[in-house]
Amino acid sequence: MKGKFTVMVLHVVGARPNFMKAAPVYRALAARGHKQTLVHTGQHYDALMSDVFFKGLGIPDPDESLNVGSGSHAQQTAAIMSLFEPVVLARKPDIVLVYGDVNSTVAAALVCSKLGVRVGHVESGLRSFDRSMPEEINRLVTDQLADLLFTPSVDGDENLAREGIAKEKVFFVGNVMIDTLIRFLPEADALFPTFKSELSLDSYGLVTLHRPSNVDDETNFLPMLEVLDKLSCELPLVFPVHPRTRQKWSTQLEQCNPNLRAIAPLGYLEFLALQKSAKVVITDSGGIQEETTFLGTPCLTLRENTERPITLTCGSNVLIGRDWELLRKEFHKALKGNQTRKNIPPLWDGRASERIADVITGLTY
Numbered sequence: 275m276k277g278k279f280t281v282m283v284l285h286v287v288g289a290r291p292n293f294m295k296a297a298p299v300y301r302a303l304a305a306r307g308h309k310q311t312l313v314h315t316g317q318h319y320d321a322l323m324s325d326v327f328f329k330g331l332g333i334p335d336p337d338e339s340l341n342v343g344s345g346s347h348a349q350q351t352a353a354i355m356s357l358f359e360p361v362v363l364a365r366k367p368d369i370v371l372v373y374g375d376v377n378s379t380v381a382a383a384l385v386c387s388k389l390g391v392r393v394g395h396v397e398s399g400l401r402s403f404d405r406s407m408p409e410e411i412n413r414l415v416t417d418q419l420a421d422l423l424f425t426p427s428v429d430g431d432e433n434l435a436r437e438g439i440a441k442e443k444v445f446f447v448g449n450v451m452i453d454t455l456i457r458f459l460p461e462a463d464a465l466f467p468t469f470k471s472e473l474s475l476d477s478y479g480l481v482t483l484h485r486p487s488n489v490d491d492e493t494n495f496l497p498m499l500e501v502l503d504k505l506s507c508e509l510p511l512v513f514p515v516h517p518r519t520r521q522k523w524s525t526q527l528e529q530c531n532p533n534l535r536a537i538a539p540l541g542y543l544e545f546l547a548l549q550k551s552a553k554v555v556i557t558d559s560g561g562i563q564e565e566t567t568f569l570g571t572p573c574l575t576l577r578e579n580t581e582r583p584i585t586l587t588c589g590s591n592v593l594i595g596r597d598w599e600l601l602r603k604e605f606h607k608a609l610k611g612n613q614t615r616k617n618i619p620p621l622w623d624g625r626a627s628e629r630i631a632d633v634i635t636g637l638t639y
């Protein structure tokens with residue numbers, strides 16, 4: 275049968291960065307009349323890492339919650355797989371959409387490909403070429419298994435071609451995270467003045483750190499914290515702390531000077547508002563490299579590599595690694611407003627999820 279009729283799409287989300295990617299795709303598919311099921315694996319479970327995003331982004335409550343919780347990579351991936359398989363068998367989706375590069379993404383893709391259910395990978399083709407990152411393994415495996423690969427930038431298409439993925443399966447659609455950003459920016463702007471005065475902020479920088487390579491051991495984390503502590507004497511730094519980071523370093527965070535403001539994780543709108551008006555963002559997150567590129571906020575990335583090179587070549591991102599001298603230099607440059615690259619990559623236009631929904635609607639089932 276040829277397309278242009280409704281199908282049953284099952285979305286799998288599990289961790290914080292999945293929620294803002296799935297929200298616009300869900301919406302675009304709903305507008306085309308498709309039936310949809312939302313499965314939350316429970317990889318992230320704290321209210322501040324999960325529930326607030328569902329509420330804030332207007333995503334419906336999950337139809338199925340697997341409640342897998344935390345564990346080693348093998349435990350978490352295996353738990354998702356064994357709980358997800360019966361859901362797929364019972365719900366019989368025509369297509370399953372997985373997002374990004376978290377353990378929930380690869381676990382669901384593995385289940386579906388073995389059941390012969392078509393898999394679409396949203397945010398496909400990104401590569402850091404660093405296999406010590408768990409997310410890189412998740413990306414490589416998911417892309418090998420996926421039937422439809424939706425890329426956010428042309429480097430994704432090039433990576434997939436090099437890995438031998440047939441080009442008929444690859445669709446350059448743009449960045450769904452930016453769809454969400456564009457939709458919610460007016461709300462974030464409206465909230466900012468009150469939020470700013472609640473936090474008693476004037477000029478500030480924003481920090482996030484959660485990558486295992488940065489926060490899991492003291493030889494990496496403590497020198498980083500010391501530099502941030504010093505920089506915060508020049509510009510207050512707001513640091514919403516990920517649970518992974520808080521668990522390990524709560525004592526050390528409390529000992530920092532009060533200008534390094536370690537607070538609880540923020541909701542989507544609050545964080546977006548802070549990113550937009552920050553003098554500088556210091557991070558190891560992938561999504562934040564993209565959001566700052568769109569917003570034109572200087573981003574200093576505390577990693578040796580990035581799977582999002584377009585944010586370096588086109589956007590406002592600079593890779594710092596552990597070069598603290600470079601961090602200081604770029605920090606001062608940002609404070610003076612001397613940062614030059616501020617372009618928006620092609621198809622980061624708020625319509626990526628529309629393009630995905632069009633591809634899905636046009637398929638033969």
Ligand code: UD1
Pocket residue numbers: 289290291317318319320321323324344345375376377378408409484516517518521
């Ligand atoms: C996961 C993703 C990472 C993504 C990040 C965003 C993988 C391999 N990693 O990393 O790509 O950038 O989410 O946040 O999928 N914890 C809580 N409450 C929660 C969730 C986690 O306290 O709601 C704690 C647990 O102790 C857990 C630790 O944080 O062991 C790490 O959580 P986990 O989901 O394993 O990885 P993240 O570091 O969050």
